[in-house]
Every structure is written in structure tokens, then in C-alpha cells.
Amino acid sequence: MSRHIVSIVGGKEAAATTTYESTNPARPSEIVARVGMADAGTFADACRTAKEAQREWARVPAPVRGRVIASIGRLVEANTERLARLVTEEIGKPYAEALGEVREIVDTCDFFLGEGRRLYGQTVPSEMPDKNLFTFRNPVGVAAVVTAGNFPVAVPSWYLVPALLCGNAVVWKPAEYAAASAHAMFQLFVAAGLPDGVLNVVFADGAETFRGLELALDEGSVNKVGFTGSSEVGRKIGELTGRHLQSACLELGGKNPMVIMPDADLDLAVEGALFSGFGTAGQRCTSLGTVIVHESVHDAFVERFARAVGEARIGDPTREVLAGPLLDQKFAERYEEYLTWIQPHHTVVSGNTGKITKDNPRGDFDGEGGLYYHPVVVDGVKPGDRLFMEETFGPIVGVTTFGTLDEAIELANLPGYGLSSSIYTTNPKNAFRFREGISAGMVSVNNSTSGAEAHLPFGGNGKSGNGSRQSGMWVLDQFTRWQAMNWDHSGRLQKAQMDVAEIVPDLDFRLP
Numbered sequence: 001m002s003r004h005i006v007s008i009v010g011g012k013e014a015a016a017t018t019t020y021e022s023t024n025p026a027r028p029s030e031i032v033a034r035v036g037m038a039d040a041g042t043f044a045d046a047c048r049t050a051k052e053a054q055r056e057w058a059r060v061p062a063p064v065r066g067r068v069i070a071s072i073g074r075l076v077e078a079n080t081e082r083l084a085r086l087v088t089e090e091i092g093k094p095y096a097e098a099l100g101e102v103r104e105i106v107d108t109c110d111f112f113l114g115e116g117r118r119l120y121g122q123t124v125p126s127e128m129p130d131k132n133l134f135t136f137r138n139p140v141g142v143a144a145v146v147t148a149g150n151f152p153v154a155v156p157s158w159y160l161v162p163a164l165l166c167g168n169a170v171v172w173k174p175a176e177y178a179a180a181s182a183h184a185m186f187q188l189f190v191a192a193g194l195p196d197g198v199l200n201v202v203f204a205d206g207a208e209t210f211r212g213l214e215l216a217l218d219e220g221s222v223n224k225v226g227f228t229g230s231s232e233v234g235r236k237i238g239e240l241t242g243r244h245l246q247s248a249c250l251e252l253g254g255k256n257p258m259v260i261m262p263d264a265d266l267d268l269a270v271e272g273a274l275f276s277g278f279g280t281a282g283q284r285c286t287s288l289g290t291v292i293v294h295e296s297v298h299d300a301f302v303e304r305f306a307r308a309v310g311e312a313r314i315g316d317p318t319r320e321v322l323a324g325p326l327l328d329q330k331f332a333e334r335y336e337e338y339l340t341w342i343q344p345h346h347t348v349v350s351g352n353t354g355k356i357t358k359d360n361p362r363g364d365f366d367g368e369g370g371l372y373y374h375p376v377v378v379d380g381v382k383p384g385d386r387l388f389m390e391e392t393f394g395p396i397v398g399v400t401t402f403g404t405l406d407e408a409i410e411l412a413n414l415p416g417y418g419l420s421s422s423i424y425t426t427n428p429k430n431a432f433r434f435r436e437g438i439s440a441g442m443v444s445v446n447n448s449t450s451g452a453e454a455h456l457p458f459g460g461n462g463k464s465g466n467g468s469r470q471s472g473m474w475v476l477d478q479f480t481r482w483q484a485m486n487w488d489h490s491g492r493l494q495k496a497q498m499d500v501a502e503i504v505p506d507l508d509f510r511l512p
């Protein structure tokens with residue numbers, strides 16, 4: 001069923017200048033939605049509208065805003081299957097994973113509905129009598145949120161839910177190739193009773209969005225930018241917001257390492273590598289980049305890993321498969337470029353590479369014309385190789401070896417990303433030394449690099465982000481600003497640091 005959707009600003013449909021067709025990557029000739037694309041002016045208008053609406057929204061008591069978040073959670077839960085089916089149809093995410101993705105929105109609502117009754121500030125003792133000190137969390141104002149389409153609804157909810165709960169208005173620019181999923185989620189949020197203009201959705205391409213953002217920042221109608229996407233675009237957004245004295249919340253790429261110690265449970269490690277390397281067709285920012293395996297277990301690991309990859313089911317994402325197609329043609333093209341980074345000193349241990357077609361089938365699966373790709377394991381990658389150093393969004397995993405844990409940590413940090421990481425070991429000492437040495441924002445022990453829970457801090461360092469953290473209580477620092485208040489009721493001007501009582505100690509006192 002093909003839909004026609006457009007941006008919604010202030011509760012009204014906004015003008016479109018071009019049309020984009022969002023297609024089903026499993027059957028690219030099938031159009032999921034025709035998307036009216038807006039220009040930079042509409043984006044800036046949306047930010048102005050949001051600024052107007054935000055004033056009233058911030059005056060709604062936080063516990064009442066929390067009730068709205070509760071209703072969003074209920075609405076999403078009641079529409080789980082429909083939303084998950086749409087996600088599967090539009091980006092090819094296997095249905096079981098799509099259900100998990102929708103679950104993550106509900107989890108996020110569950111967490112933040114209670115925050116409406118907390119959103120704590122503090123009372124702090126003053127250094128002077130008859131004076132009281134307080135802290136308050138104030139909403140930042142308008143948040144412009146630009147998200148990727150690999151998690152078309154869960155990751156946006158990490159921004160939207162806390163931003164709204166804290167009393168901000170939002171302009172959301174989802175990925176165009178996931179526009180139908182985004183539009184559906186927008187409708188569910190609005191049905192919970194959000195006043196017009198508090199949440200706006202704008203469909204626009206990258207260039208128009210960037211120009212619109214620049215206009216809005218110049219006008220002072222955006223106070224926080226949230227961005228999930230590539231390190232390259234994240235850097236540009238960081239520069240733009242920096243010029244406006246703002247720090248964006250950036251969730252960028254990863255080259256996530258998995259270290260396998262000689263004492264690891266190898267079968268468990270293989271299972272973890274398979275899921276984090278090839279689940280979601282390797283298209284998570286937390287997907288496995290390089291397996292760094294101890295030289296003594298390298299051969300055994302590679303043999304078992306290659307076998308597991310060979311046996312994994314790739315195919316129709318409405319069925320029980322490990323992975324479906326790539327997200328969209330743009331991603332397929334980029335992925336084909338990563339395949340050209342395979343060099344003569346590498347060994348592909350997983351069989352065929354490239355697009356699954358009649359001439360290049362995977363067993364009896366010929367790809368049915370979809371954007372399906374062979375999962376690829378490349379042994380022998382090393383520092384300096386592009387495959388080792390750069391993110392390769394898609395189903396390709398490198399393997400390299402190490403001698404000591406210190407070497408493994410150095411290899412794991414070398415590409416300069418820092419989102420997720422994992423170590424397989426049965427020795428707690430190794431786990432804690434790895435945790436201390438790894439530059440990633442997230443560390444898994446005996447678990448895959450992907451699949452973070454929704455109430456832990458999520459975010460990266462280095463090329464993976466600017467240190468901002470989403471999720472749980474940590475994200476509150478993105479969407480609120482601390483305000484310090486002092487109230488002197490002494491009836492006189494008491495000067496800090498000067499009019500402070502002094503108690504004189506006898507510092508020469510010694511025990512007999």
C-alpha cells in the first residue's frame with residue numbers, strides 16, 4: 001500500500017517542493033510512500049513555530065507532561081504490530097528485530113513517564129544564614145533532531161521522549177528512506193495529546209536540512225541539535241552548532257571491536273560475533289567492525305565463525321532470518337565500495353561476496369531482486385588497512401590477531417572511534433583491564449557489541465561522538481540546563497565569600 005505523506009508543522013501539512021519515493025528494499029519496485037520533501041525555509045519555519053509552542057508547553061506541569069509520555073507509550077504498545085510491520089516493509093529489518101525496536105520506544109516512555117514526577121532539582125546549603133540555594137532543570141527550548149533510518153523509530157524516541165518530557169518543543173527530520181515509519185510514529189505521539197507545534201516533523205534532504213538549521217540557528221529558534229548519523233556529517237553539525245555556541249548531541253559511527261581472549265568460551269563468542277556482525281545486516285552503529293582474536297585460538301574461531309555465517313539465514317525480513325536486505329539503494333552502493341577495500345593480503349573466509357542474485361546466489365536464495373548481500377568475513381586485516389580503520393556500514397567483519405591484552409586494547413582503540421566494544425573472557429581481571437583501557441563509551445563482557453539496553457547511557461567518544469550521552473537519566477543533561485537560584489531572606493545584603501562566619505581552629509593542637 002503506497003501512502004502520500006508530507007511534513008507537519010504546527011499541526012498543519014506543510015508545502016513540498018519535490019517528491020521522494022521511499023521503497024521496500026526487499027522489493028525495490030514497491031513504493032512504500034511518496035514523500036513530499038520540504039526546503040530549508042520550511043525547516044526554519046518549523047523551528048519558529050516550535051519556539052512559539054514551546055512557551056506554553058514548558059508551563060504544563062512536568063507530571064502532566066509525564067502523563068502524555070505515558071499515553072505515547074500506551075499508543076505505541078497498542079500499535080506495535082502495525083508499526084513493526086511498516087518498519088520491516090520500509091527498511092527491511094527482520095520482523096522480530098522490528099518488534100524489539102518498537103519495544104524500545106515503550107521502554108523509553110516507561111522510563112520517562114516517571115521522570116515527570118522527579119525531574120529533581122536540589123536544595124543546597126548556603127555559606128550564610130537566612131539564605132537558601134536551589135537548582136532547577138530548565139528546558140533548553142527547541143530541539144532540532146535529525147535521525148538515521150537504520151533505527152527509524154527507536155533511536156528517534158531516545159531524543160523525542162526526554163526532550164518533550166523536559167518541556168522542549170521538537171522539530172524532527174527523519175531519514176527520507178524511512179519516512180513512512182517516522183510519519184506513523186509522529187501520528188502516535190500526536191494522538192497522545194501533544195499541542196500543535198510542540199512536535200513537528202519535516203521531510204527534507206540533507207542539504208536543505210543543513211541550510212534550514214543554519215537559518216534557524218542564526219534566528220535563535222533552535223537551542224539544541226540532536227544528530228544520529230555518519231561521523232562526516234556529525235563533524236559538520238558540530239562545527240555549525242559550535243559557531244552558535246551550542247554543543248550538539250552527536251551519535252555517530254563506530255568501528256566496534258570484539259576481543260577474544262584465549263580463555264573465552266569460543267561458541268559464545270561466535271554467537272555474539274554473528275549477531276553483532278550480521279544481525280540488522282551489519283547496519284547498526286554498534287555493529288561489530290573487527291574481531292581481535294588471540295593468536296592461539298584464531299584458527300578455531302575463524303573456522304567456527306565462517307561456518308556459522310555460512311549457515312545463517314539471509315532473506316525475506318518478514319520471516320525468521322538473521323538479516324534481510326540493506327536499508328536502501330544508497331547504502332547498497334556505499335557497501336559495494338567497502339568491498340573494494342578487500343586487498344590481496346586479506347582472505348575472505350565466508351564464501352561469495354557482493355549482491356545476492358541469480359548469478360551469485362546464496363544456496364537456493366537468489367535475492368528475489370532485493371538489496372540482499374552476502375555476509376563477508378575478511379581474515380588478515382591489519383592497522384593501516386581501510387577495512388581495519390574505517391566504519392563499513394553493512395555485512396562485513398574483519399579479523400585480526402594479537403599476543404597480549406595490551407596489544408589487543410591498542411588495536412581496539414587504533415581506528416579512533418569509541419562507541420561500543422566487547423571482550424570474551426572467563427577471567428574478571430581481563431574484563432576490568434579491558435574496560436579501563438578501551439576508549440569506547442560502551443563495553444560488553446561476554447556479549448555482542450550491539451543491543452544496548454534503553455536505560456543506560458548511550459554514546460561515544462572520538463569519531464563516534466562528542467561525549468554526549470543519550471538514554472536513561474543521563475540524557476536529561478542534553479535537554480535541560482541547570483539554573484542556580486539563591487534567595488536571601490536575611491533582610492540585608494550578605495556578600496558571598498566576604499560576609500561568612502569564621503570558626504577559628506587550633507591547628508597546632510597535637511595528641512599528647
Ligand code: UN1
Nearest residue numbers: 151284285286450451452
Ligand atoms: C544505532 O544503530 O544508531 O545498541 C543505535 C544497539 C541498539 C541501538 C543502535 N539498541 O545496538
